[in-house]
Amino acid sequence: EVQLVESGGGLVKPGGSLRLSCAASGFTLSNAWMSWVRQAPGKGLEWVGRIRSKTDGGTTDYAAPVKGRFTISRDDSKNTLYLQLNSLKTEDTALYYCTTATVFAYAFDIWGQGTMVTVSS
Amino acid sequence: DIVMTQTPLSLSVTPGQPASISCKSSQSLLHSDGKTYLYWYLQKPGQSPQLLIYAVSSRFSGVPDRFSGSGSGTDFTLKISRVEAEDVGVYYCMQGIHLPFTFGPGTKVDIK
Numbered sequence: 001e002v003q004l005v006e007s008g009g010g011l012v013k014p015g016g017s018l019r020l021s022c023a024a025s026g027f028t029l030s031n032a033w034m035s036w037v038r039q040a041p042g043k044g045l046e047w048v049g050r051i052r053s054k055t056d057g058g059t060t061d062y063a064a065p066v067k068g069r070f071t072i073s074r075d076d077s078k079n080t081l082y083l084q085l086n087s088l089k090t091e092d093t094a095l096y097y098c099t100t101a102t103v104f105a106y107a108f109d110i111w112g113q114g115t116m117v118t119v120s121s
Numbered sequence: 122d123i124v125m126t127q128t129p130l131s132l133s134v135t136p137g138q139p140a141s142i143s144c145k146s147s148q149s150l151l152h153s154d155g156k157t158y159l160y161w162y163l164q165k166p167g168q169s170p171q172l173l174i175y176a177v178s179s180r181f182s183g184v185p186d187r188f189s190g191s192g193s194g195t196d197f198t199l200k201i202s203r204v205e206a207e208d209v210g211v212y213y214c215m216q217g218i219h220l221p222f223t224f225g226p227g228t229k230v231d232i233k
Binding site for chain 2: 045062097106108113114
């Protein structure tokens with residue numbers, strides 16, 4: 001079964017850091033361009049950023065609100081994607097999903113269950 | 122950034138009746154490769170989003186044929202021919218032509 005499982009969320013103080021993980025199973029992460037999407041409580045979906053496959057350069061792109069504070073990385077040997085969150089703000093409080101597209105470019109058809117990040121003093 | 126707008130923002134539908142959601146983008150989603158990068162997702166209560174439609178009108182595997190997508194350029198529509206109880210949730214359109222990818226605000230569909 002194709003699956004993405006996020007972990008690493010929790011409660012952190014403003015200015016703090018957290019690293020989220022997304023473990024893939026049932027498919028080879030190394031071939032995939034992966035994205036993170038977040039959803040603040042009771043709000044809509046917001047794309048956070050993406051990482052290309054290593055064969056396509058492994059480079060990253062970020063949404064403006066997180067650029068310079070968040071970093072996406074991947075360890076294909078562990079079939080795992082990461083999101084490093086630094087300098088966290090209260091507005092970063094959200095459920096963070098990892099996702100990928102397997103059928104059509106950027107049509108995200110595989111989603112994890114999400115991991116909750118709460119930034120509060 | 123491309124702004125995605127959806128109307129209506131909420132919809133209450135009688136089972137068996139049709140429903141329609143409009144999505145408009147602030148820029149054309151037609152790429153020079155001839156493809157249009159517009160998608161529809163459904164987020165059922167308490168669940169992760171799920172892909173319904175990609176490239177305006179292609180149904181994703183397993184999506185019932187009562188769901189259909191149409192449109193071009195900047196104006197798009199998702200139609201449900203006969204709403205069923207399992208269709209409740211929030212529907213989002215999303216554009217994938219320009220970074221950052223952006224979602225519409227969502228349309229909440231419930232059953233009367």
